Amino acid sequence: MKKSFLIPLLLFCCPLAATAVEQQEVQDSVREAVEWRHHLHQNPELSFQEYKTSSYVAELLSSFGSIEVLRPTETSVVGILRGGKPGKTVAFRADMDALPVQEQTGFSFASKTPGVSHACGHDMHTAMLLGTARVLASMQKELPGTVYFIFQPGEEKSPGGALPIIKSGVLKGVDAIFGAHVMPHAPTGSIGILPAGPASSSSDGFFLTIQGKGSHGSMPQLGVDPIVTGAEVVMALQTVVSRSVTPGDMAVVTIGKFQSGNAPNVIPDKAELGASIRSVTPETRKLLEERTRSIIDHVCKANGARYKLDYELGYPAIENNSALRELAKKAAIQAVGEKNVFDAPRIPASEDFSYYGQVAPIYFMTISSGDGPANHNPGFKADDAAISNGIKTEVRIILDYLNSK
Ligand SMILES: [Zn+2]
Ligand SMILES: [Zn+2]
Secondary structure, eight states: OOOOTHHHHHHHHOGGGHHHHHHHHHHHHHHHHHHHHHHHHHSOOBTTOOHHHHHHHHHHHHHTSSEEEEOSSTTOEEEEEEOSEEEEEEEEEEEOOBBSOOOOSOOTTOOSSTTOBOTTOHHHHHHHHHHHHHHHHTTGGGOEEEEEEEEEOOTTSTTOSHHHHHHTTTTTTOOEEEEEEEESSSOTTOEEEOOSEEOSOEEEEEEEEEEOBOEETTOGGGSBOHHHHHHHHHHHHHHIIIIISOTTSOEEEEEEEEEEOSOTTEEOSEEEEEEEEEESSHHHHHHHHHHHHHHHHHHHHHTTOEEEEEEEOOOOOOEEOHHHHHHHHHHHHHHHOGGGEEEOOOOSSOOGGGGGGGTSOEEEEEEEOOSSSOTTSTTOOOOTTHHHHHHHHHHHHHHHHHHOO
16 A cells, blocks of 8 residues: 655644645555455455455555554454554444345445345445545544544344443553444435433343143133233233333334244134334333233233243344534534535434443444435345545544544
8 A cells, every 4th residue: 555655744844734644645545445345345255254355454544554453252353543642532433244234235345245235334434434544544643632533343133243342451541532433325425413311221021931721622621822921912012112111212122023823713822022122222122021021920820820921132222422412413514525424313223332331422323325225125225435534523523532632
């Protein structure tokens, strides 16, 4: 990678030149990031199998100079750029994993691996953060503080790749962590400023087996009917949101699976149910679990049925820090212009970026990747054109954070 020796000289002689230099670096990095993105897109790897991807990222980070490259877990990469001046420590996170989805985008650089593709756009996240790292590495001498570039595996597969990185201790001392996700349905390259407070939902759920007692359909008194019991469970659970959750507080209880029986004249011996349960605050999340457990227990007992309940906690909701939101919004406006920045509503999906809140205040935003089907659809087409605004915004956020009081 070629770099002008004039850059540090300009920065040293005249801090005002930083913007022009930054712009040139951004332009060069965007050009390269598009190529990196195509490579990543063609070579997707599933969650926790990002061996080639993480090696590719680590090699590129090393080639930028000034960046210390760590591998805290098997397929993660953390790059540390220590600036020439003292200051705070800020991190930006990109996820790297692909999905078990057969691509149908028609891209000339489509996945070369059958049944696996970057249908959530994590190739975009990785390429943009690499571009951001390249820009900032060129400004190392003038940088007031330290930047961590977190390349995370396994976002798509619970319990996710964030927690093992956090547990490794590598992020100790980081003061703030930012992240972004590409999304369709807004003009390409526009930056969605998600709200302060809950910015996504937690994603929990349960698997329930109701054990009844089989019988002839004409002799229900000799059995314990798991279908009737299950139906009562389903209906009683509808009262959790309508009667127990404070009106206006977001909560969802969806029973998406109910399987039992094979014949009209047979009372089966068991029923299997599955549910998806979502909320945005820890208090409501706890309430939903308590009420769900209690209802299942009491309804099953009242019907004389036994049960086995596996209640699974998924990713918590992202809790966006309000001061970081303001900083990110101002930085995005400065980077890409006011018309390309909008206040985005909370995203309904869940994200393991939320776990980084255990380390430091966090802020998560969206980068619009053009029209078309939603993330996870085989036809999800993230537009290369979003990469430029993504890199500009990431660079500006990091610089503004390091320069803030
Ligand atoms: Zn996804
Ligand atoms: Zn994703």
